[in-house]
Amino acid sequence: xxxxxxIESFLGKLGCEVVAVAASLQDxxxxxxxxxxxxxxxxxxxxxxxxxxxAEALEARKIPFLFATSYGAKELPKTLVGVPVLSKxxxxxxxxxxxxxxxxxx
Amino acid sequence: MLLLxxxxxxxxxxFFPVAAIGLAALALVLSGLLSGIHLxxxxxxxxxxNDTRAAELATETLLSTLxxxxxxxxxxxxxxxxxxxxxxxxxLRRFTTDFARLKAMPAFGRDWTNRVEEIGRLAxxxxxxxxxxxxxxxxxxxxxxxxxxxxxxxxxxxxxxxxEVNALESGMEASLAQIxxxxxxxxxxxxxxxxxxxxxxxxxxxxxxxxxxxxxVAAHLVRLKIAEQEREQSNDLLRTIVETAPGRIYAKxxxxxxxxxxxxxxxxxxxxxxxxxxxxxxxxxxNSIQAEAITLNDRRLMETGRPEEFEESIxxxxxxxxxxxxxxxxxxxGKGSVIGLVGVSVEITDRKRMELRLRVMLNELNHRVKxxxxxxxxxxxxxxxxxxxxxYLAYERRLIxxxxxxxxxxxxxxxxxxxxxxxxxxxxxxxxxxxxxxKLSGPEVRLNxxxxxxxxxxxxxxxxxxxxxxxxxxxxxxxxxxWSVTSDDVSMLRMTWRERYGPVVxxxxxxGFGTHLIExxxxxxxxxxxxxRFDDPEGVICHIEAPLAAVVASARSLTLPQVNAA
Numbered sequence: 001x002x003x004x005x006x007i008e009s010f011l012g013k014l015g016c017e018v019v020a021v022a023a024s025l026q027d028x029x030x031x032x033x034x035x036x037x038x039x040x041x042x043x044x045x046x047x048x049x050x051x052x053x054x055a056e057a058l059e060a061r062k063i064p065f066l067f068a069t070s071y072g073a074k075e076l077p078k079t080l081v082g083v084p085v086l087s088k089x090x091x092x093x094x095x096x097x098x099x100x101x102x103x104x105x106x
Numbered sequence: 107m108l109l110l111x112x113x114x115x116x117x118x119x120x121f122f123p124v125a126a127i128g129l130a131a132l133a134l135v136l137s138g139l140l141s142g143i144h145l146x147x148x149x150x151x152x153x154x155x156n157d158t159r160a161a162e163l164a165t166e167t168l169l170s171t172l173x174x175x176x177x178x179x180x181x182x183x184x185x186x187x188x189x190x191x192x193x194x195x196x197x198l199r200r201f202t203t204d205f206a207r208l209k210a211m212p213a214f215g216r217d218w219t220n221r222v223e224e225i226g227r228l229a230x231x232x233x234x235x236x237x238x239x240x241x242x243x244x245x246x247x248x249x250x251x252x253x254x255x256x257x258x259x260x261x262x263x264x265x266x267x268x269x270e271v272n273a274l275e276s277g278m279e280a281s282l283a284q285i286x287x288x289x290x291x292x293x294x295x296x297x298x299x300x301x302x303x304x305x306x307x308x309x310x311x312x313x314x315x316x317x318x319x320x321x322x323v324a325a326h327l328v329r330l331k332i333a334e335q336e337r338e339q340s341n342d343l344l345r346t347i348v349e350t351a352p353g354r355i356y357a358k359x360x361x362x363x364x365x366x367x368x369x370x371x372x373x374x375x376x377x378x379x380x381x382x383x384x385x386x387x388x389x390x391x392x393n394s395i396q397a398e399a400i401t402l403n404d405r406r407l408m409e410t411g412r413p414e415e416f417e418e419s420i421x422x423x424x425x426x427x428x429x430x431x432x433x434x435x436x437x438x439x440g441k442g443s444v445i446g447l448v449g450v451s452v453e454i455t456d457r458k459r460m461e462l463r464l465r466v467m468l469n470e471l472n473h474r475v476k477x478x479x480x481x482x483x484x485x486x487x488x489x490x491x492x493x494x495x496x497x498y499l500a501y502e503r504r505l506i507x508x509x510x511x512x513x514x515x516x517x518x519x520x521x522x523x524x525x526x527x528x529x530x531x532x533x534x535x536x537x538x539x540x541x542x543x544x545k546l547s548g549p550e551v552r553l554n555x556x557x558x559x560x561x562x563x564x565x566x567x568x569x570x571x572x573x574x575x576x577x578x579x580x581x582x583x584x585x586x587x588x589w590s591v592t593s594d595d596v597s598m599l600r601m602t603w604r605e606r607y608g609p610v611v612x613x614x615x616x617x618g619f620g621t622h623l624i625e626x627x628x629x630x631x632x633x634x635x636x637x638x639r640f641d642d643p644e645g646v647i648c649h650i651e652a653p654l655a656a657v658v659a660s661a662r663s664l665t666l667p668q669v670n671a672a
Contacts, residue, residue, distance in 0.1 A: 003477075006484035009491070045473075070476035071469070089480040089509050091502050094535075 003088070007041060007068070010092040014099070025049045032057040039103060041095075044069040055080055064102040120317055126310030133303030140296050151285040158278045161211040165271045168204045171197050172229060172267065176260070179236045183243055183251050194240065198233065205229065215277035225270045232263035352452070354430075357437060359446040360408065362386040362401055371451075374421055396420060396427070404434065408444050411436050417454065429458040465519070472516035479509045500620075503570060504563070507532060511562030515555050522659025523558040525551040529587055532565040536578055537585070543578065548589035551599060557657035560631030561650075567620040568603050568648055576646050577608035583645075597654035599634075605645030613640035624648065632657055 001023070008018050019037050022028035025046050032040070032054045040058055042051050044067050058065045066084040082105065084098040178194030181187070205226060213219055235254065242251035254260075348355050354371035358364050363384050372379055375390060382390050391397040396419055407414055413435035419427040430451040437446035483505050490498040514523045514531045529546055537543035553561065569578065569585075577583025589601040605611075621638060629636040634652025 002484040002488070003480050006480075006487045009487065070473045070480065087509070087513070088476050089483045089502075089506050091499070091506060 007095070010095050011041075013092060014096050016099075023047070025051065025053070028054050029057060032063075033061075037063060039063065039099060040065040041099075042067050044071060052077065052080070055083070064105060066098045066102045123310045123313030123317060126306045126313060130303045130307035130310060133299050133306060137296050137299040137303060140299065144293060144296060147288060151288070154285050155282060157212055158214065158282050161208070161214060161278055162275060164204065164208040164211055165274055168201070168208055168225070168229070169267070169271055171200045171204050172232060172264065175201070175233065175236055176264070179239055183239060183248070183255065186243065186248070191240065194236070201229065201233065214274070214281045218274065218277060221270045221274055221277075225267055225274075228263050228267045228270065232260055232267065235260040235263065351450075354451040355449070356451075357446060357448040358386075358404070359437075360444065362388075362404065365446060366448075376421075391420075393422065404447050407434055408436050408447055411444055417458075418451075420451070423455070426455070426459075428453060428455045430454060468516060468519055472512060475512055476509050479505055479512075500570070504566065506535075507563060507566035508559075510535075511559050514562070515558055520555050522552045522554050525553055525561075525589060528553065528558050528562050529565060532562050533569055533585070536569045536573055543583070544585040544587065546587050548587075548601070549591055551589070551591065551654075551657075552659040553657050554659040557632055557652070560628055564624050564628035564636070564650070565603075567624045568646075571620055571646065572605055572608070575609065576611075577605035580608060583608035591654060599650075599652050599654050599657055601650040603646070603648035603650075605647070608645050610643055611640050611646055 004021060004023070008021070011018055016039075020031050020035055022031050023046070028042075028046065028051065040054075040063060042054060042058075042065055044051055055065065055067075066086060067080075068086045068088055068090070070088040084101045084105075086094060086098050090098075175194050175197035178190050178192070178197060181190030182194065208225070209222055211222075239251040239254050239260075242248070242254065348366075348368045351368065352370065354374055355366075355368040356364065356371045357366040363386055364382050367375070367379065367382060372382065375382055376392075377390055387397040387401050388394065391400075400418060400420065403416075403418070413433065415431070415433050418430055418432050420430055421428045431454045432449055432451040434447055434449040436444045437448045439445045483502060486498065486501055486505075490501075510531050511528065514527050517523075517527075525548065526546060530540060533544050540546055572578040572583070572585060577585050584606045586604045586606070587601065588604075589599065592598050592600060625636050625638055628650070632650065632652040633656035634650065636651075637649045639647040639649070
């Protein structure tokens with residue numbers, strides 16, 4: 001959770017407004033399907049479950065997103081190649097670069 | 107005859123040649139004896155022949171002497187010339203010796219002596235008649251002499267003598283003929299026996315030779331039998347090993363057709379031997395992808411002609427591929443050309459599963475460590491919120507550098523990391539791809555985990571400084587990193603970090619934590635010496651030197667080549 005807070009503060013400093021935060025797969029999934037957002041930051045591992053379904057949902061809605069993960073980028077499924085991956089721990093500048101990449105791709 | 111010999115057993119076969127040679131020897135002895143006798147007989151015959159010739163001569167001489175006397179008498183009677191009496195007297199004188207000689211001759215036949223006596227008597231009578239006529243003539247009674255001659259008394263005597271002499275001569279001839287016939291028949295016998303002896307000896311020789319040849323053949327056969335038994339024994343041993351060995355043992359020909367598979371291998375394949383024999387993997391293995399991969403690899407191995415060790419997937423259990431450690435070698439014929447392939451495979455599925463689990467665990471661990479590091483970052487962010495942002499950022503960067511080093515090490519299961527990978531891992535985020543703003547040059551060096559982490563942190567500091575004040579702070583600055591391994595008495599790893607085209611260097615007024623970290627902590631962790639130089643106006647230079655033994659990883663664990671199927 002504290003990591004989440006840190007990312008929130010990064011985003012704030014970068015000039016973004018954090019619309020919602022989800023800590024479970026279900027919560028995140030419903031929000032991904034319904035909320036109006038410009039972008040999303042996804043941790044790959046949500047309490048033991050993989051967040052790929054959320055990625056799919058976001059992709060379907062053409063919402064740009066990036067992964068934050070402490071796993072290596074190599075371990076992502078091939079369908080999600082091209083999504084920017086931030087390796088934890090990362091700094092604010094790296095977050096900014098990744099967001100720009102994600103938004104430019106869409 | 108020789109066939110007969112072949113059927114006889116050893117002892118009988120030996121008897122025959124010995125008997126034959128014995129017989130030959132006996133025959134030779136006999137013929138020798140006979141020859142001896144024959145020689146003696148020949149000698150005797152020779153003597154007899156000489157005697158006969160002498161006797162013949164004696165009779166002839168006697169007759170001629172008598173005739174000489176007669177001729178002398180006739181002459182005298184006719185002419186009254188005394189000169190004719192000379193041969194007559196000479197003959198008379200000779201007669202005695204001649205007759206004596208005849209009498210001395212050995213007898214030739216039964217009547218010999220009688221006839222000789224008769225000749226003597228008749229001759230005496232004839233000589234008497236001749237004497238009377240000569241006396242008559244000498245005393246002037248020529249007529250009386252002639253009348254006496256006309257009585258034919260002398261004539262009759264001479265004729266009778268001739269008859270006796272003829273008889274004698276026939277007797278001699280008969281005797282000669284007898285001798286000759288006697289000497290001829292033994293000679294014929296000797297010839298026959300001699301030839302017979304020769305024939306026996308030859309047969310005996312042949313039989314003995316044949317017998318010896320058979321003995322040699324028999325001995326050779328025995329040797330062959332023993333060799334064959336030994337070969338069978340060793341074959342049995344090999345067969346037992348192949349059958350009972352724990353691994354899968356198999357062989358195939360150049361075209362991939364199965365030549366041999368031990369029970370374990372047949373068991374793995376899961377089909378009976380008749381279905382496997384002479385078939386290729388593609389024909390009897392269920393997983394065609396696996397079969398193809400193995401077939402291709404086997405073909406390659408037979409081409410290169412060298413034995414190899416590797417891991418491969420054959421078969422399945424519970425949805426998982428079974429993994430095998432295989433040793434395969436080309437099969438060669440007597441001339442050395444490759445005729446197939448032979449292999450031994452041991453299952454390592456469990457070991458592989460274990461390896462995989464370890465790998466997964468290691469990744470999990472790394473993941474957790476990085477999560478922890480991120481948590482630490484977040485705590486720092488909160489704690490320092492509002493306080494010195496610069497300090498926080500420097501801290502954050504160092505944390506990220508540490509996490510990055512962790513990544514590199516996790517990739518290698520914490521057994522070590524390549525020098526190259528560590529450098530790129532640290533500089534990449536600052537300077538992009540290699541060659542762009544930094545250049546690397548050095549041999550392959552495998553660092554142990556401690557050295558890898560220390561180096562990573564040290565490089566991070568150097569890069570940060572380059573970013574803030576040095577070569578990475580403008581758009582043209584370059585960093586060159588060169589390292590080498592020198593071997594004086596102690597092998598040393600030497601590295602030089604050199605910055606160029608950055609802003610002009612000025613020594614820092616204060617040696618911050620970064621410099622401290624580089625010079626002292628890094629040196630200590632590497633067990634060597636670190637020297638940061640600001641004296642070259644072109645750019646910062648950093649020399650790092652450490653004993654190779656202290657920084658290098660121990661021998662890499664054996665990772666075998668994989669034959670990938672699925």
